[in-house]
Amino acid sequence: MSKTTQVDETAHVYLQYLEGVQGAVVAINKDFDVTYINDFGAKMLKSTPDKLVGKKCYNLFKTNYCQTPKCVCAIAMKTKKQAIAQTKSEDIRIWNTGSPLFDKKGQVIGAIEYLVDITSLKNEMKKTAQQAQYLEGVQTPVVAINKDFDIIYINKYGASMVGSTSDKLVGKKCYDLFKTNDCQTSKCACVMAMKSQKPVTAETVAIGGMHVHYTGSPLFNKKGQVIGAVEYFTDITNLKEALNTTKQLVQYSATVADNIEGLSGEILKTAENIGIIGAQSAQAAERLSNTMQQVMAASQNVSDGAHNLSKLAQETAKNVQVLMQKMSHVNTNTTEVNKIVETSNKLAQDASESGKLALKSLGAIKEASSDVETTIGEVNASVKNVAGLADDISQIAGQINMLALNAAIEAARAGEAGRGFAVVADAVKQLAGQAGTAAKTSVESIEGITKAGERAGVMSKSADQAARDGDVNVNEAVTGSQQLAESMKEILGVTKNLETAVQESVRYLEDVGSVIEQVASFSEESASASQETAASIEEQTAATEEVAIAAAKVQEEVVNVIELSKKIVTEVKNFRQLWQ
Amino acid sequence: MAATGDLQIVNFTVGDVNYGVPVEQVREVRDVQAVTPVPGAPSYIEGVTNLRGQIITVMDLRKRLNLEETEDGGEKIIVIELGKAAVGVVVDTVTEVSTIAGADIERHMQATKRLDDYLVGVGKQGENLIVILDLAKIISDAKEDLPEQRKTAATKSPTAKKIPAT
Numbered sequence: 001m002s003k004t005t006q007v008d009e010t011a012h013v014y015l016q017y018l019e020g021v022q023g024a025v026v027a028i029n030k031d032f033d034v035t036y037i038n039d040f041g042a043k044m045l046k047s048t049p050d051k052l053v054g055k056k057c058y059n060l061f062k063t064n065y066c067q068t069p070k071c072v073c074a075i076a077m078k079t080k081k082q083a084i085a086q087t088k089s090e091d092i093r094i095w096n097t098g099s100p101l102f103d104k105k106g107q108v109i110g111a112i113e114y115l116v117d118i119t120s121l122k123n124e125m126k127k128t129a130q131q132a133q134y135l136e137g138v139q140t141p142v143v144a145i146n147k148d149f150d151i152i153y154i155n156k157y158g159a160s161m162v163g164s165t166s167d168k169l170v171g172k173k174c175y176d177l178f179k180t181n182d183c184q185t186s187k188c189a190c191v192m193a194m195k196s197q198k199p200v201t202a203e204t205v206a207i208g209g210m211h212v213h214y215t216g217s218p219l220f221n222k223k224g225q226v227i228g229a230v231e232y233f234t235d236i237t238n239l240k241e242a243l244n245t246t247k248q249l250v251q252y253s254a255t256v257a258d259n260i261e262g263l264s265g266e267i268l269k270t271a272e273n274i275g276i277i278g279a280q281s282a283q284a285a286e287r288l289s290n291t292m293q294q295v296m297a298a299s300q301n302v303s304d305g306a307h308n309l310s311k312l313a314q315e316t317a318k319n320v321q322v323l324m325q326k327m328s329h330v331n332t333n334t335t336e337v338n339k340i341v342e343t344s345n346k347l348a349q350d351a352s353e354s355g356k357l358a359l360k361s362l363g364a365i366k367e368a369s370s371d372v373e374t375t376i377g378e379v380n381a382s383v384k385n386v387a388g389l390a391d392d393i394s395q396i397a398g399q400i401n402m403l404a405l406n407a408a409i410e411a412a413r414a415g416e417a418g419r420g421f422a423v424v425a426d427a428v429k430q431l432a433g434q435a436g437t438a439a440k441t442s443v444e445s446i447e448g449i450t451k452a453g454e455r456a457g458v459m460s461k462s463a464d465q466a467a468r469d470g471d472v473n474v475n476e477a478v479t480g481s482q483q484l485a486e487s488m489k490e491i492l493g494v495t496k497n498l499e500t501a502v503q504e505s506v507r508y509l510e511d512v513g514s515v516i517e518q519v520a521s522f523s524e525e526s527a528s529a530s531q532e533t534a535a536s537i538e539e540q541t542a543a544t545e546e547v548a549i550a551a552a553k554v555q556e557e558v559v560n561v562i563e564l565s566k567k568i569v570t571e572v573k574n575f576r577q578l579w580q
Numbered sequence: 581m582a583a584t585g586d587l588q589i590v591n592f593t594v595g596d597v598n599y600g601v602p603v604e605q606v607r608e609v610r611d612v613q614a615v616t617p618v619p620g621a622p623s624y625i626e627g628v629t630n631l632r633g634q635i636i637t638v639m640d641l642r643k644r645l646n647l648e649e650t651e652d653g654g655e656k657i658i659v660i661e662l663g664k665a666a667v668g669v670v671v672d673t674v675t676e677v678s679t680i681a682g683a684d685i686e687r688h689m690q691a692t693k694r695l696d697d698y699l700v701g702v703g704k705q706g707e708n709l710i711v712i713l714d715l716a717k718i719i720s721d722a723k724e725d726l727p728e729q730r731k732t733a734a735t736k737s738p739t740a741k742k743i744p745a746t
Contacts, residue, residue: 408677
């Protein structure tokens, strides 16, 4: 094995590592014959490596520099050093690196070139350049700095502000340029931005007394680490001046307003004096005249003040309008407050009298409380009655349900003749179920009433107790009575529910009644049907008789239920009357 | 009337299971009422009761089917007709009389022979499966255990052997 081949092979071993490289890697000998090309390179040429080895590299890539002294491989082989160039192959922009290949003796035997398609990179760079152009056009200083405050970029406007050009300023410390009050302090927006990793805005005074409003934004590298900051300034000197002027105007207007207030006071006093003096004799006439002069002088002052004020009128007109609106609100509110205070006063007076009366009334409250207790007792008793009745309804509904079930069985056994009856039996069953549900609702309502009644009992007791301790605390008695009243309301609410529920159950039961009437007619029908059916006369008659018996039973039960329901309604009405 | 093969049943429950019995077997449904126990009867015979003048035997289906015993339930009696006689069968609830289409009944369950005898089939009603029992058959097979036949059946019935001769 010759040395050259060995070298060649060693080189190829290394070249294997290059297979995965996302660029074309090509090895050539001194005569520009391709000795190796990686997959990526072959793909770029829409071929495979084995087909390309042995061909001239300049026939493959056909860049602008091929077969010219500018060829990086030519340069690399000549200079024995790496050479880099950017070139073009058709529309593709290529970043081309050529490195010499040596044998063991150090003699050049060829070159390796590395070609990367940088078309998209170029486009990106173009875009970036355009974006930078936008920054250049911004009529505000924009400065980018690194962590050490070295300027890495400054736009035209920024540079012209300090009387220089962008190129000359790059690399200088930003604080040497703008010399603001914040520079090299922790107040610097860029320092804060880099620390907090968020944009920070601040105000300061820059070189030449210029007021600036500036914002620092952190710059990150791809890993998200802070590598510097961008700051941009806004000159707010004019704004500051305007603000100061406004401040002064406001202060001035305040002073004038104070003066006017003082003068108004004087006028008022003077007027009072005039009143007193006017009632006195001619001696007072002179004083009056003096006073009049004072008034006139004061008026003059007022006039002067008004003159000054008129200057301010334009600036303050808007404020005055707002103030007037607010004042009218205040006025309304005040009127209301006054009314309330008046009412409070009356109430307070009434209260003191009522207090005296209250002591007398305590006795009455005591009596009323014990009356309430008695009434509540009565209510509880009648509630228990209603509860019992509702239970009865529930039971009877169960009975009807079973009768209906038996009627259904009879109907099924009666065969064809019983079919109509089966439908009726089913309807009765459903109605009984609904009546049962309504009765259950009644029981729930009654439980609610019992609870509310119990609470009312407790309330009336506490009202009674408070009345007993009346000398100590009238309020408690009143509160107790109020709570009692609320409990009463609650009971009234629940009784209403109960009434609805009971009425509902009565309605269902009435339906049962009407259905039963149909049962009677069906029974008759099946009776006649059975008479006609000669073969099964005996059986049918027995069945229909039983149906008739069942129907009669159902009817009896329904009558019972309706009576019970009527009782419930009466009871409910009774105890509603107790409360109302 | 219903198509051929359709079955009218009385639906009832024992425990969580829905059962049915062909309506022809049922005379009526009643609330449980006072039962007079009969000494020496098998455990599933609750005793006898007076049904409008007719004395009938009352059987606890739960015990007859060897189902788990509970505190609740046993609220209704289904009166099954056996010719002129009648037997009350205690169940938990009786819900309705319904019709199951013949196509919805599986009549040959291929269970044990004894069970197949008692089973009319298993019917579908919506989501529910209804175990349709031949209560008349169940009662008839149990009849040898009934009080009035006790003596004659004593040699046949394994249960009856335990009953002391009176």
